[in-house]
Each structure stands twice: as structure tokens, then as C-alpha cells.
Amino acid sequence: MKNSCIKYGIYFVVIWNIFIAILSYVSFVFYNESIYDEIFGSAFDCSMAVFFIVLWSIIWYFVGYYGRKRFLAGRTLFKDKYSRLDSRAIDKYYSLFYLSKTSRLLMKVVLVSIPSYVLLHLERGFSFFDFIAISLLCMLSVFLFYAYKKLEKESMV
Numbered sequence: 097m098k099n100s101c102i103k104y105g106i107y108f109v110v111i112w113n114i115f116i117a118i119l120s121y122v123s124f125v126f127y128n129e130s131i132y133d134e135i136f137g138s139a140f141d142c143s144m145a146v147f148f149i150v151l152w153s154i155i156w157y158f159v160g161y162y163g164r165k166r167f168l169a170g171r172t173l174f175k176d177k178y179s180r181l182d183s184r185a186i187d188k189y190y191s192l193f194y195l196s197k198t199s200r201l202l203m204k205v206v207l208v209s210i211p212s213y214v215l216l217h218l219e220r221g222f223s224f225f226d227f228i229a230i231s232l233l234c235m236l237s238v239f240l241f242y243a244y245k246k247l248e249k250e251s252m253v
Contacts, residue, residue: 101164108160109153116149126225167194189251196247203240206233 174190181189210233217226 100168101161104164105157105159105161108156108163112153112156113149116152170194192247192251196244196251199240199244199247203237203244206237206240209233210237 171186171190174193175183175186178186178189210230213226213230213233
């Protein structure tokens with residue numbers, strides 16, 4: 097169990113750093129500015145960027161580590177509650193249940209990010225790419241709501 101939790105913690109760190117790299121690249125290509133300039137202002141230096149990346153990598157490691165621990169503990173409780181089911185059915189139904197709850201959580205995060213994105217860009221105005229980003233966030237929230245409802249119906253709980 098512990099190796100599995102460590103592995104998932106490392107997966108989350110890698111995914112987070114890839115996301116930051118893509119976000120930095122897109123920000124530089126489309127806006128000709130670094131995302132670190134907006135985060136840290138004009139007092140930007142390399143040590144602050146390294147500190148930012150290391151701090152958030154540590155945070156995301158523990159998100160993945162404890163998320164996996166919580167998943168395994170929940171699956172164990174699910175097995176105890178539905179002991180008549182075989183192992184494959186328990187894994188299937190618990191995975192559907194867990195994905196349903198996770199998609200609901202992500203839907204809420206995306207819904208909060210839409211007004212945050214709008215408020216962030218009120219001062220400098222909106223560009224065509226901002227409208228594309230807002231549209232993509234809206235479509236993502238609709239997709240996550242659909243996934244939540246579909247997975248909720250398919251899961252037994």
C-alpha cells in the first residue's frame with residue numbers, strides 16, 4: 097500500500113510540473129510574458145520561481161499520496177460493506193463511485209475558476225484567446241457534470 101501511495105504522489109508531481117510547463121509556454125507564446133511576472137510582479141527573480149515550483153510540487157505530492165491512501169481506505173470499507181460481491185465487481189463499482197465524486201469536485205473547481213478568470217482579465221480587457229479559454233472552461237464544467245451524473249447512476253451506491 098505504501099509503495100502505491102508514493103507512486104501516486106510522484107504521478108501528481110509530474111503531472112503538475114508538466115501543466116506548469118505547458119502553461120508557461122502558452123502564456124509566453126500568446127501574451128509574450130511569463131506567468132511568473134503576473135504572480136510575483138516586477139520583483140521576480142529565479143529563486144522565487146524555484147521556490148514556487150518546489151513548494152507546489154511538495155503540496156501536489158502529498159495530495160497524490162493522501163488521495164491514494166483515502167482511495168484505498170474507502171475501497172476497504174466498501175469491500176466490508178458489500179462483502180457478498182466478488183473482487184472484480186467491488187473494484188468496478190467503487191471506481192465508478194470514486195470517479196463520480198471526483199468529477200463532482202472538479203466540476204466545482206472549474207465553475208469557480210470561470211468567474212476568477214473573468215475577474216483577472218477585467219483590468220486589461222479580453223482578447224480572442226480569453227474568450228476561447230472561458231468557452232473551454234464552460235464546456236469542461238458541462239462535461240464534468242455529465243460524467244458525474246452518468247457515473248453516479250452506474251455506480252451502485
